[in-house]
Amino acid sequence: MKVRASVFASFILIFEGIGIALFLRGFFPVPLKSSFSSKNKLSDLPAEPLTGSSPNSSRLPQPLFKRVVIMLVDALREDFVFGANGRVYMPYTRHQVERGSSHSFVAKARPPTVTMPRIKALTTGSIPGFIDVVMNLNSPALLEDNLVWQAKTAGKRMIFYGDDTWVRLFPKHFMEYDGTTSFFVSDYTEVDNNVTRHLDSTLKRDDWDILILHYLGLDHIGHISGPHSSLIQPKLLEMDDILKKIHSALISKEAEGSLPYLLVLCGDHGMSETGSHGGSSEPEVNTPLVLISPAFKRKVGMERPAAVEQVDLTPTLALGLGLPISQNSVGRVIPGVLEETSLRDQLRFLHLNGHQLSCLLKDSMPDYEKEAGFEQFRVAEKAHGSWMKLFLEGNTSEVLNNMGKKVLKQYLEALAAMSSALSKQLGKYDMYSMIAGMVFVFQLLLVLLLAMPEALSGAAAVDLPVLPALLSLPFYLLCLLLASVHVLVCTSTESSCYFCSLSWGLVFAAVAFSSAMFCILVSMATRRLPLGPKIHGKSPLGSSGSEWSLSELDVLLLAGTVGQTLSLAASSFVEEEHQIWYFLLNTLCLAVFQDVCRKYFREQSGSGDEEEPILPSKDCHPPAHPKAEICSEKWLALATPPFTLVCCRLLRSLNQTGVQWAHLPDVGHWLNSSEHRTVLSLLAAFCLVLIYLLVQRRCSWVSKVALALGLLGVYSYRAAVGNVLFPWQHSGRTTSKGTVEARFVYVFILGILFTGTKDLLRSQIITADAKLKSRGLWEIYSGLVLLVSLLFRAHNLPVLCCCLLVQTLMAQFIWKKLHYDAAQTTIMHYWFGQAFFYFQGNSNNIATVDISVGFVGLESYVEAPAIFLTALSTYAGPLLWACHLVCFLSSQRDRSPVALGHGCYCLALLRSVPAAAYIVLVTALRYHLFIWSVFSPKLLYESMHLLLTAGVCLFFNTMEQSHSSSKS
């Protein structure tokens, strides 16, 4: 079966996508869950251990607190309270920490340090899997056993004000609530006023038991201007005042004889030096936890707060309120909180916590009895029993006290051991699904590689021996073999496995597909091997029979691609991947510069006697060409690579990304600060004009008008949102969401895309007009440019501008004039695309994804467009370059009719090699320290990019199809 190279490449990419999806499903473990779907109940609690007599009382100690106020300040960093600036930032809180009756800790949040997983962790006590980040945007109700549910069941009355994630996670749990949405990141006053406005009336009332406040303003300030901005201090002072207000209200309500209150100040995660969060750096992970209650001892001075896990708060609160600890909690109670209760109660609390942990351990581990913690807990429970016996007998000696202390210590050790064993359990992988996914991906990659000589030949068609493979005996044998392996694996493993849980039809399809691929692979390899040496001498990869001589540029392109793939193995190189791309791009520009110099200077110096002119460019130009034009063209061509280099250097300092140097000041921050708004406005206006000039030249007049109006709309949208200034506007304007302006731009984008599609269809169906077709293609491209300019932040417009400028210059003076072939051009486009991905401020960290893009022109969160827009703006760089590649190659059609096919094939190869290598690397490094914080986000980025490339290849496909149809 003969298929065209582009069809073949898209087919391979799509199936690789499926393979990687299977791999991802196996790689991201489902969060630890108890096998009982029910929730812990008060009546299920274990009896108090007592040796000798039958277990008598299931007595619970009295709750420690009557009322609890939880004040959660989003992105509150540990050093905002405990650091050197803490006294200035939060004076009252700091006084309470140093002199008041309080306990303070540094609570370590687990990565991903994103709000929703953190809220889940705080309420369920479990550590949510990484996959929760992906689900962050649509948070359905939390069905797991959690503290809020337990409190509601116990009849506690709860009030909530703050981030509406809580309202969505816990619908109908709160007696009273007011959720504020956190999506308009530029707003940092209104979100907090919405929370505080209810506070006075609520604090006066007596009809609630738990009050939860979630303040978002600090997080938004962090996202806008980082942790050292001037906005931080007023915001923290505001938070401090609120804490003071709550505290004094609680003190005044405090009645003699009743249980005391508890005031909790905590953060869900910290804030990195750039103000974002999501990763696992120290400032993102460390959050303060301050517990204030008259039940605690008064402090005498500042001591370094001890470190606890964030999930430890859950059992502590549960026990403090007299609630059962939620089933999946892996936290352990903070012993300091219990220190003022009687020894009996302390032991009982620890026993309850230990019992819950041991139950979870039993459920989640087949060989739980071998765990050290489990054994320690059994021993401690026995000792507790005998201590209780002595205690009930009325023994009150010092010996008993010491013995109790010893039991306490045993309990604490057991809790620590069990908790850490459970946390480790979270890193379990579904190896079978992962291996199955990997096998798919590698079979496809090998087929892709083996097809290289055919795909890059003049015909650009691949001969796939599908039918012979399907009819051969080995295919059926392989099917049987793989099916039996599948049955064997699935019946023998105890742990759950996604691939095994698939339906039989799907599994059989997968098995048949895999065996067919294997047969195709073998027959292609045998076809290649004996023939190869005969025709091409030593190199089996030699294309079209001619000898392969690699130029310096080819060596660089190959070495760069391979080197970049290999560099993914080091976590620092994954974090700093942008450096690699910038480095390679620079070298590429220098190599191109050398080529240009060689072309023009060699020609000049040795036009007569050279035995082999490097480029027959004299033949291309008619001799009538004026000499001056050739000369100016020469200098423009010579200036293009240095100009590109300068552009890249400037863009590089626009957005600092990565980890090690992310904190360095960059131009983007400078532009975004309020005093430089005029500069930003001028820059944005200049960029928009330049974008118009660069894009319009190949559009029809309708699109030109639409483009101009659209770009005007982009500017007014940015002005409405408050990023840039209108010249006639003064500072006293109100910022709106800019919905009208953004929708205005959307109309023009759709219009341009429509004209483009219409032109394409007309050129395809009615007239076989190549000019009309390239215009249509360019119009689609310009629609994309307009959309991207709407989505990009104002300070990122230079990135788009430089992208267009470099594309225009390179296409005009380098790629056309130097006669690079389709493969070389594709690789260069791909490198540029990758570099621009990082130029726009992206990194391999989830935190740099700008989700606020998903709300451009929308009143509220709508899932599908939000995800689409976010993905589009994140991958704008690679996408624009890939689209430009389509435009460029199809305009080169008269020179090489199969350029599109070659380009598509190369793109597929360039994407699948790193993706396939990366999944192997990730599998090998799955117990690496940074697997969750560094390698997994990169895995998500890689798979997303693969998906995107598959889409681009399909587009290529339609383009090529119409070419061949218009030819015939």
Next chain:
Amino acid sequence: MWDHEIRAMASTHAIIAASVFMATVIPAALVPGFSVYGTHLLWLYSVSGAVTAVSLAVFWLLGITPPTKKHTVGFKLSRLFRSCLYFFLSCLFFHTVVVLYGAPLIESALETFSLAVLLTSLTTLRCLCVLGPNVQAWIRVFSRHGAMSVWDTCLQITVACTVVGAWVGAFPIPLDWDRPWQVWPVSCSLGAMIGFLTGLVAAPAWIHYHRKHLTYKCK
């Protein structure tokens, strides 16, 4: 005749390599607290100075520099002046390229410039010695099939090795190992140095093994 030239080349290279070695060892003995990492710039200048001086002396003694027709003092002076100018321009060129590669523009300008000086004294200086201040000849040598003598080939190999060495030397910088040699510009200058020394060894060896295939057109 070939063997003679190769032998001359090998001994020249041995002398230059020895000078690099001495420039590292002698200050270490004389200056207290001298080390390659710790006082990197000092090492860098001492090495580039030594290489400059020794190459100038050796190539002048060997008389490889193309003979000039005129022997007037004024011509010699202008030649000297042009060589100095090219040397300085080449420093600026390397500095610019390194900044384009991402070195900070203002912050560590001295370090960057020192690296540029080292690279110049390892590459451009040799060109000046072998080809003289003649840009046309440089372009000829560094384009494909442009070598016209054994020394041209040797120049190509050493320059390529040095530049590639400096290029490869930049790779360890982003790694988070916190080693003293990851500090800017230590790894790059070490890489350039190692590349240069490799080039010194590789050039005569490569020419020796390929002497059967090497053909040079006469001018």
